[in-house]
Amino acid sequence: MFESLSDKLDSIFKKLKGRGLLKEEDVDVALKEVRLALLEADVNFKVVKDFIQNVRERAVGKEVLESLSPGQQVIKIVHDELCELLGATNQRIQLSPNPPTIIMMVGLQGSGKTTTSSKLARFFKKEGRRPMLVAADLKRPAAIDQLITLGKQIDIPVFYSKEIQDPVVLCESAVRQARLEGRDIVIIDTAGRLHIDEELMNELLSIKTKVNPKEVLLVADAMTGQDAVNMAKSFNEQIGIDGIILTKMDGDARGGAALSIRNVTGRPIKFIGTGEKIDMIEPFYPDRIANRILG
Ligand code: GDP
Numbered sequence: 001m002f003e004s005l006s007d008k009l010d011s012i013f014k015k016l017k018g019r020g021l022l023k024e025e026d027v028d029v030a031l032k033e034v035r036l037a038l039l040e041a042d043v044n045f046k047v048v049k050d051f052i053q054n055v056r057e058r059a060v061g062k063e064v065l066e067s068l069s070p071g072q073q074v075i076k077i078v079h080d081e082l083c084e085l086l087g088a089t090n091q092r093i094q095l096s097p098n099p100p101t102i103i104m105m106v107g108l109q110g111s112g113k114t115t116t117s118s119k120l121a122r123f124f125k126k127e128g129r130r131p132m133l134v135a136a137d138l139k140r141p142a143a144i145d146q147l148i149t150l151g152k153q154i155d156i157p158v159f160y161s162k163e164i165q166d167p168v169v170l171c172e173s174a175v176r177q178a179r180l181e182g183r184d185i186v187i188i189d190t191a192g193r194l195h196i197d198e199e200l201m202n203e204l205l206s207i208k209t210k211v212n213p214k215e216v217l218l219v220a221d222a223m224t225g226q227d228a229v230n231m232a233k234s235f236n237e238q239i240g241i242d243g244i245i246l247t248k249m250d251g252d253a254r255g256g257a258a259l260s261i262r263n264v265t266g267r268p269i270k271f272i273g274t275g276e277k278i279d280m281i282e283p284f285y286p287d288r289i290a291n292r293i294l295g
Contacts, residue, residue, distance in 0.1 A: 002255040002293045008037035016071035027059045042225045042256025047263045086286035091268035096214045099184035107219035109192035112247035116219050117189040118150035119281040124185050131185040134174040135160035136167045171211045201238045215242045222252035232265045247273035
């Protein structure tokens with residue numbers, strides 16, 4: 001991921017590094033190239049505009065132009081601003097003081113929601129917790145079967161019903177069952193659709209209102225670039241989300257979604273999916289990603 005952006009920034013900064021004193025024009029030339037590199041990486045144009053403006057304000061300051069290694073200083077500023085863009089610090093999933101912590105997973109079909117629900121359940125199990133999965137996509141029997149299969153693989157119980165028609169009723173029963181069994185985390189895999197529609201949003205809103213999750217996490221496919229960003233914005237406006245899990249980062253060579261989504265939605269990326277296998281999920285650390293991009 002980020003390979004091409006990383007290569008481009010590397011060659012832009014190589015030119016700066018080798019130089020002694022920098023003039024304002026030199027910074028401007030470099031920033032023009034950075035701007036292009038970000039746009040080519042499919043970063044949202046408004047995000048790019050603000051980013052370049054912030055870097056420029058700091059980089060043409062006295063401190064940089066008069067410092068001994070101005071090139072390095074500019075690179076450091078870009079690094080800091082990249083971290084800021086990505087969310088400054090790692091945002092953890094909040095746990096309820098009164099278990100179970102209910103986590104509601106939302107997102108479009110194909111984004112990786114079911115896989116990610118299971119990955120997250122496994123992640124928590126590894127931390128010594130007792131998660132339960134809930135198959136709440138009642139429209140697609142295949143989705144229920146997929147979650148049951150994944151649950152078996154990782155030895156985590158899956159609450160499901162092929163009789164209950166109402167997802168709210170199902171989720172409420174699941175939470176009751178989790179309490180009875182002493183489960184401390186309940187991860188609800190809700191229905192997805194190919195596109196956002198009113199029926200889906202109404203269903204998700206009813207679940208959210210009745211079940212009162214601690215976290216609503218949006219699963220978004222990084223490979224869909226700015227579509228993922230726009231979709232995340234709509235989900236946040238319509239139902240309210242607490243964080244984002246960006247999947248398929250292993251296939252997203254450009255990185256535009258990762259670099260835009262927090263700024264556009266105001267919600268942090270909490271985890272990233274880095275492959276199809278069940279253990280391929282990582283907490284999202286903005287500084288690590290910034291380091292990866294800057295090589
Ligand atoms: P859902 O329709 O949103 O529930 O999506 P699924 O969980 O069924 O996932 C759709 C496809 O994306 C499956 O083939 C998953 O294996 C794949 N997938 C999910 N997450 C990742 C990821 O992080 N990387 C890769 N390469 N594939 C993923």
